[in-house]
Amino acid sequence: MSILDTIQQTAAGVVAKLRPDAPPDRLIGRKHGSIGTSLPRIDGPRKVRGEARFAAEVPAAGLTYAALLHSTIARGRIATLDTAAAAQAPGVVLIMTHENAPRLKPPAAFMSDPRAAGASDLPVMQDATIHWNGEPVAVVLAETQEQADHAKSLIVATYEAEPARLSFAQAATRSRQPESVLGEPAIIRIGDAEAALAGAAFQVDLTFHTPRHSHAAIEPHAATVWWEGDRLVIHDATQMLHQTRWTLAGIFGITEEKIRIHSPFVGGGFGGKGLWSHQILAIAASKLAGRPVRMALSREGVFRVAGGRTTTTQRVALGANADGTLAALIHTGTVAMTTHNNCPEQFTFPARHLYAAGSFLLEQRVADMDMLANTFMRAPGESIGTFALETALDELAEAMRLDPIELRRRLEPEQDPTSGHAFSSRHMLAAFEAGAERFGWSQRNPVPRGRREGEWLIGMGVAAATYPYYRMLGGAARVTITRDGYARVATAGHEMGMGTATVQAQAGADRLGLPVEHVTFEYGDTALPAGTVAGGSSQTVSIAAAVAAASAKLIAELLTLAGNDSPLAGLSAGEVEARDGGLGHPEQADRFESYVSILTRAGREEVSAEADAPQPVETQRYSMHSYGAQFCEVRVSAVTGEVRVSRFLGSFDTGRILNPRMAASQFRGGIIMGLGLALMEETEFDERSGRIMNPSLAEYHVPVHLDVPDIEVIWTDIADPHAPLGAHGIGEIGITGVGAAVANAIHNATGRRVRDLPITLDKLL
Amino acid sequence: MTPLSFARAADTAAAIGLAGAPGARYLGGGTNLVDLMRETIERPQALVDVTGLGSAIEDQADGGLMIGAAARNTAIAEHRSVRTRYPALSRAILAGASGQIRNMATLGGNLMQRTRCTYFYDDAAGCNKRAPGAGCDAIDGFNRIHAILGASPACVATHPSDLCVALAALDAIVHVEGPAGARSLELVELHRLPGGRPDIETVLAPGELITAVELPALALAARSTYRKVRDRSSYAFALISVAAALEVAEDGTIGDVRLALGGVAHKPWRARMAEAALRGGPATRSSFLAAAEAELVDAAPLSHNGFKVELARRTIVAVLGELAGDAA
Numbered sequence A: 001m002s003i004l005d006t007i008q009q010t011a012a013g014v015v016a017k018l019r020p021d022a023p024p025d026r027l028i029g030r031k032h033g034s035i036g037t038s039l040p041r042i043d044g045p046r047k048v049r050g051e052a053r054f055a056a057e058v059p060a061a062g063l064t065y066a067a068l069l070h071s072t073i074a075r076g077r078i079a080t081l082d083t084a085a086a087a088q089a090p091g092v093v094l095i096m097t098h099e100n101a102p103r104l105k106p107p108a109a110f111m112s113d114p115r116a117a118g119a120s121d122l123p124v125m126q127d128a129t130i131h132w133n134g135e136p137v138a139v140v141l142a143e144t145q146e147q148a149d150h151a152k153s154l155i156v157a158t159y160e161a162e163p164a165r166l167s168f169a170q171a172a173t174r175s176r177q178p179e180s181v182l183g184e185p186a187i188i189r190i191g192d193a194e195a196a197l198a199g200a201a202f203q204v205d206l207t208f209h210t211p212r213h214s215h216a217a218i219e220p221h222a223a224t225v226w227w228e229g230d231r232l233v234i235h236d237a238t239q240m241l242h243q244t245r246w247t248l249a250g251i252f253g254i255t256e257e258k259i260r261i262h263s264p265f266v267g268g269g270f271g272g273k274g275l276w277s278h279q280i281l282a283i284a285a286s287k288l289a290g291r292p293v294r295m296a297l298s299r300e301g302v303f304r305v306a307g308g309r310t311t312t313t314q315r316v317a318l319g320a321n322a323d324g325t326l327a328a329l330i331h332t333g334t335v336a337m338t339t340h341n342n343c344p345e346q347f348t349f350p351a352r353h354l355y356a357a358g359s360f361l362l363e364q365r366v367a368d369m370d371m372l373a374n375t376f377m378r379a380p381g382e383s384i385g386t387f388a389l390e391t392a393l394d395e396l397a398e399a400m401r402l403d404p405i406e407l408r409r410r411l412e413p414e415q416d417p418t419s420g421h422a423f424s425s426r427h428m429l430a431a432f433e434a435g436a437e438r439f440g441w442s443q444r445n446p447v448p449r450g451r452r453e454g455e456w457l458i459g460m461g462v463a464a465a466t467y468p469y470y471r472m473l474g475g476a477a478r479v480t481i482t483r484d485g486y487a488r489v490a491t492a493g494h495e496m497g498m499g500t501a502t503v504q505a506q507a508g509a510d511r512l513g514l515p516v517e518h519v520t521f522e523y524g525d526t527a528l529p530a531g532t533v534a535g536g537s538s539q540t541v542s543i544a545a546a547v548a549a550a551s552a553k554l555i556a557e558l559l560t561l562a563g564n565d566s567p568l569a570g571l572s573a574g575e576v577e578a579r580d581g582g583l584g585h586p587e588q589a590d591r592f593e594s595y596v597s598i599l600t601r602a603g604r605e606e607v608s609a610e611a612d613a614p615q616p617v618e619t620q621r622y623s624m625h626s627y628g629a630q631f632c633e634v635r636v637s638a639v640t641g642e643v644r645v646s647r648f649l650g651s652f653d654t655g656r657i658l659n660p661r662m663a664a665s666q667f668r669g670g671i672i673m674g675l676g677l678a679l680m681e682e683t684e685f686d687e688r689s690g691r692i693m694n695p696s697l698a699e700y701h702v703p704v705h706l707d708v709p710d711i712e713v714i715w716t717d718i719a720d721p722h723a724p725l726g727a728h729g730i731g732e733i734g735i736t737g738v739g740a741a742v743a744n745a746i747h748n749a750t751g752r753r754v755r756d757l758p759i760t761l762d763k764l765l
Numbered sequence B: 001m002t003p004l005s006f007a008r009a010a011d012t013a014a015a016i017g018l019a020g021a022p023g024a025r026y027l028g029g030g031t032n033l034v035d036l037m038r039e040t041i042e043r044p045q046a047l048v049d050v051t052g053l054g055s056a057i058e059d060q061a062d063g064g065l066m067i068g069a070a071a072r073n074t075a076i077a078e079h080r081s082v083r084t085r086y087p088a089l090s091r092a093i094l095a096g097a098s099g100q101i102r103n104m105a106t107l108g109g110n111l112m113q114r115t116r117c118t119y120f121y122d123d124a125a126g127c128n129k130r131a132p133g134a135g136c137d138a139i140d141g142f143n144r145i146h147a148i149l150g151a152s153p154a155c156v157a158t159h160p161s162d163l164c165v166a167l168a169a170l171d172a173i174v175h176v177e178g179p180a181g182a183r184s185l186e187l188v189e190l191h192r193l194p195g196g197r198p199d200i201e202t203v204l205a206p207g208e209l210i211t212a213v214e215l216p217a218l219a220l221a222a223r224s225t226y227r228k229v230r231d232r233s234s235y236a237f238a239l240i241s242v243a244a245a246l247e248v249a250e251d252g253t254i255g256d257v258r259l260a261l262g263g264v265a266h267k268p269w270r271a272r273m274a275e276a277a278l279r280g281g282p283a284t285r286s287s288f289l290a291a292a293e294a295e296l297v298d299a300a301p302l303s304h305n306g307f308k309v310e311l312a313r314r315t316i317v318a319v320l321g322e323l324a325g326d327a328a
């Protein structure tokens, strides 16, 4: 069962009506459309000119600026909160604390309902209780940001601290099994894996540790909000528009129709731009002050109120037979979480689908801690799960004296190893082979420490990348054709810099048989038909499915409009295709009428159709995943342990590539983030206080340009016949496998195995 | 940010006069002070902008070099005399911060910049440097970047400058002027070890202004270098850095040597014990190692920074080996 099925089942009263297996999307076979071309980003020029308006830039008459005061203890109560001096400071409009905040319902946490967006279900500023170090305890509104920041610094808070659960090691001793891991079982047992491991010809049994990561998108979280009577207007940086609206309606006790959220541009989401406390506080403060509020989090604010990737300990044990097949695959471990959210960092997901094995034990546990709720961060689970699994595979290959790629050949399953489903489209070995050829894998010296230039030890490593195919339920789209032969495709989708607007314009153009310049893609607004969460790399196909449904409906309406005087007369919707700016019979060139002609004859300015996407039944029948092979060359200083990644290549199998330029950027961006994961990213969570100690980009290290070599990306471009457009999402797979590829390359260079991220130089001395 | 007054000083005397105001601080490029003001770690009541004061970089008749305290870090790094006669200084500057920050940062400000200890930066944490008597949360906390030499139970912070490490190795003299007149001191005497008063970081009296830094003529400085080891390729503070100059005689013995370390202490660390061990000895790997050991014998690592001892040892040996070239 997947996240999507769970959402379907929890949707009250909705009886999933499964459609018979649909034939492949017609667009898959199209060769001459816009899909597949490297159209530059439609939003690019506006961004370069500074015309793209982000949430913290929206003007409003009488705007006030917000600053947050964060708690300095992890658990306990606010004893005193002296705001007198702050209230007297210049420009102060309002100080909101738990004492005067409006009464609010707690947010519905993500996954508790298909429509929920709350990052946690903790009440927001409703009483003196403190739940994590950094929790907002006061909001200051002032006429300028500087005045708000200054006034905030004058508030004196004291606390009654209570014992908090801050040690992950201790919390792990009391870990629990979550009800599910994003709708999938928390434990999978096939056969007796421990016994098979014990009896296997070759064994590795390893422990890995991965740290916390914080979101660090270029745009810090921000919202500009105001009330118009009982209506609420929000300019947010979000990747879940409709879910945010539904959740806010519950918190503030108003109907969804009263809330409008705009989010046309998001400066990077990566899973972090959901509904946190800052939007709720801004709306509450705006209500109290009766004025618009801009809540632009400081960089420190992002670290303190928006969670990131949680920390894990993982065990991977592999038992191999002499022929290189696996007798046992064990991947278990524990993640830190809170009792207020449901993000168990699905690190065992890769092991559920990647390799054949005689027996499996895959188990996830959670350790409850008093900390800021963790959340999704680019390939949550898969990024760090592949680090452990793919490092272990490399160690096994070494123990067996097998080339790591050859080992993967021997482990290639015929069907999904845990679900038994057929693969919809799996060409992982092809990706390995193409990558190996291009990267020069044959040049690798299998003996560690075998290559050296001066003080630099050089090594190569490889690892598999993988990410599930998701298509989210609940998306709708509206397609409109106007009399001038132009079209608008509308859905409340999200453009976070991935290229959504561009690719959807391309897909819309091909779907409607129009040149891409004739198609406008409207998105980022809850007034449009509901979109789905831009998460799980699912948005491209989720939107495509809704647009396909709306287009089919529109074509039927156009045929009705065309009537009996049209060359199309007598053709049903299934018999025509959209081409050349109109509809026509696929083979009979003369049976064609342009949209301009149909609408003109019918005396219509425009025709519009709206439809929901069909249920994502494809994932119930097939095991649908993307794959890849990550190749890395590192140079490690034998003197200092410094690691320099000198070459990197990612070879991907992610269905049909819709726009090579956007795809390359997504893959590269994921790989760069993976280099950070491998070598430097770590949120310093002080287990004495629960405080994050490096909430700044000076001390929270992400790769700088000099850390990133030229990264080559290639792909199979094989369409998945069971996916809309033949495509898979590509936003997250790029980060998966990178940690292991780097770690394996470091081992090849130095002979050292580091199973504890990040691989900083001290671990290599 | 706390409200404050701002004045641009026209000359040194005016600057010193203005700095007499309560809570006054000199302002260079502001790349450190303004950040700390935003964090409310520093709360000056008056800022005296000294970027209009002497910034010339001038060759001296005796073969030395005089650098005005308002000289920008970039200007120093790019200066021909610095690059040819004191390359360690140029390299140290270029190894620090980013191009944008170096364009803003002044020499005086770089000398006086404050530690990057994260407990110093967080006013929720105990820090004797920020709030004397509050204790030190770094000693048992995240102390990977902290001191291994000269620390005290009150403070284990390091001085973060790269530039200063090169200056320490190159015998730099700091010229200062204050209400009580002008004086000069060796750069290595400028910064203090923390002892019981980590809040007092230098020997400057209140209101004393750094006016210039002088590099004495030093023949071996032309073959000096700087190596910085850090957590990413750029834009990170030193875990360990080494500035060194080495003169090897025809017979393979070490004529003269300068060695300083960064990232190890509350001040740029001139490695005098290592120098003494090296002088007159053979320029060999084993003597480099012995010298490094001599300097690090008193190293007292904390829970997370034990690696720095080994890293310092290796980096010293590698840098000296590089300078000795074929001789080693």
Ligand SMILES: Cc1cc2nc3c(=O)[nH]c(=O)nc-3n(C[C@H](O)[C@H](O)[C@H](O)COP(=O)(O)OP(=O)(O)OC[C@H]3O[C@@H](n4cnc5c(N)ncnc54)[C@H](O)[C@@H]3O)c2cc1C
Residues within 6 Å of the ligand: A698, B025, B026, B027, B028, B029, B030, B031, B032, B033, B034, B035, B050, B069, B070, B073, B095, B096, B097, B098, B101, B104, B105, B106, B107, B108, B109, B110, B111, B112, B113, B114, B160, B161, B162, B163, B208, B209, B210, B211, B235, B236, B237, B238
């Ligand atoms: C993200 C980041 C990364 C950095 N990385 C590095 C690095 O890798 N290596 C490195 O060495 N540095 C690094 N720096 C620090 C940078 O070098 C310093 O901020 C800069 O040198 C300070 O110079 P300034 O002129 O801006 O000083 P200011 O911020 O203006 O002042 C700093 C201090 O010096 C005092 N001061 C200024 N001028 C004088 C004077 N003439 N006499 C007496 N006191 C004076 C001020 O009162 C203040 O206390 C980094 C900084 C940042 C923000």
